[in-house]
Amino acid sequence: MLFKEISSDKATIKNRRFNSISRKVIGVIFASITLILGLGLGRHDEIVILYWAIGALLSWHLLFAKVTVEIDLSKQMISTHVSSLYPITKQVISITDIKAFNLSSDPTRVNRYNLLIVSNHNEKPLRFNFGSQAEMNRLGQKLAHFCGKPFLT
Amino acid sequence: MNYSALSKNAKIHFSDKYLPDRLPLATKTLLFIRAFGFILTIPLVISLFMVIRLDGTEQHLFISASMLLTFAVIPLLATKHQLVLDTLNTQAYLEVRTFGIKLKQWKSKPLAKTEITLSPSVHKESSYQLIIEGQHFVIGDLAETEQALRFISSHFQLPAFEQVSQYPEITPLGEFKIPSDAQAPSKPIESLWNSTAWLKLLLPLPVFITLGFVLKLFGS
Structure with a gap:
């Protein structure tokens, strides 16, 4: 990606x-x-x-x-x-609905991480993309910087 | 709060060996050193086995190999790389110890400036972690993590923060409450793959089936 x-x-x-x-x-x-x-x-x-x-x-x-x-x-x-x-x-x-981007490991796969969009705490975060940890870190940081939202790790 | 009141998951990270005065915490580097040491024990065991089984020059080769590996493995397993919270001189610092002898101490910082933060863990859903000086300690559910946080921050007088009640923001730990759904939920985001989308994927299939029948007619 x-x-x-x-x-x-x-x-x-x-x-x-x-x-x-x-x-x-x-x-x-x-x-x-x-x-x-x-x-x-x-x-x-x-x-x-x-x-x-x-x-x-x-x-x-x-x-x-x-x-x-x-x-x-x-x-x-x-x-x-x-x-x-x-x-x-x-x-x-x-x-405007996005509060932050987040990275989380996929419980069903080994070494697969999900890039999540956090919109509301009581709502389940939306899975936006998936891949290896390094790749998702890079993509998430760039995306969060571009949208002006925090990226949580 | 008492040490014995802590949960089992928290006691794995926080040992009470030196407790009234100091609390050593394992850093990530220590885990790497340990893992490397344990991996090196495998060739060590193999070469020791070969020393017993073989004779002559072959035996000499494996004797020297096992001596080399022993000298590498034992210091690696005896080394401790840890973050120490010290009440005697009210400092937090990183230190390296080998065989209990302190070799190096760096990044000293007064305890009053060392922040401790509770945040959700990335690695497992609905598990929480404590962050002290950039070191992560994944503990478990919210209640036991909060208990561990309150124990450490009260014992060492650390300023405590949390990242849970107003999720992305880090706020000072006050009257802690699990986030409520006070905010009016905005329009929920629709998921990308719903059943219509899956059915639409099959849309060219009837065309291919008719094409297959046409090809069969021409073929025969």
Whole structure:
């Protein structure tokens, strides 16, 4: 996860280039396998078509799924969009509601830390991002500095 | 407050060996030194085993290896790197001791300026920690952590703070109360992945199934 400032009041969070390229390469391999298998579908039963369709769906999402995170200080919004050539889901967080950013270890995984958004004490903190401790520390510090909120560790 | 009233989790961090006068607290560096010492005991045990099993020049090699490792392991395990709260000269300082001999003492600070803070722990949900001079001591639930905080701050006259009742801010410890929901909750943030989003992921599937049937027709 890389934090990138576009202008003084706009920023995005992006995947590392190595990660996105390697996912694209795996997606292309997967897609070509499904394509070759698809040409031989005539020799198989109907149920095999369903398996093939699930494989094709997987390679579609590997190739096209995209998460964009935009931080806009002029609108005071952090918006997350998930799309895969068609829009899937979105989430809008108002920066004025955020009290602080926090780091916490994930109880279900070893060496995975969650970057949390603390909005209210009686409310459960929202999991914003996850990764290794060092990576989340770096991202959280930059994000908190950009939004002008405290980062708790 | 009495030492015996402290909870078991707090007694792990705070021993009563020197208590009326001094309280040594293990620093993070001490844990690293200990861990390194324990890891080095594994090759030590292996080379001692080899000394018994082998003869001749091979035995000499393992004798020298085990001597080297012994000289490394014993000082490592006997070293103590600790933060000491001292009532005799009312100071808090870091010190290094080997075999009980004080080698070095630094970062002395009067006790009245040493802050002790209670805050939620990062590592485990609903567990709390005490922070003294940048050293973290994860204790347990709120009640026993608060008890330990009150014991240490009253015994050593440390200024006490807490980070719980007004969560992100650090405030002086006063009448301590568990945060209430006095604030009107703002509009809750919707989670990113709900059931509609998962269903939308399956949206291209019917298209692929029809495509599969078309390909089957052409193939046969």
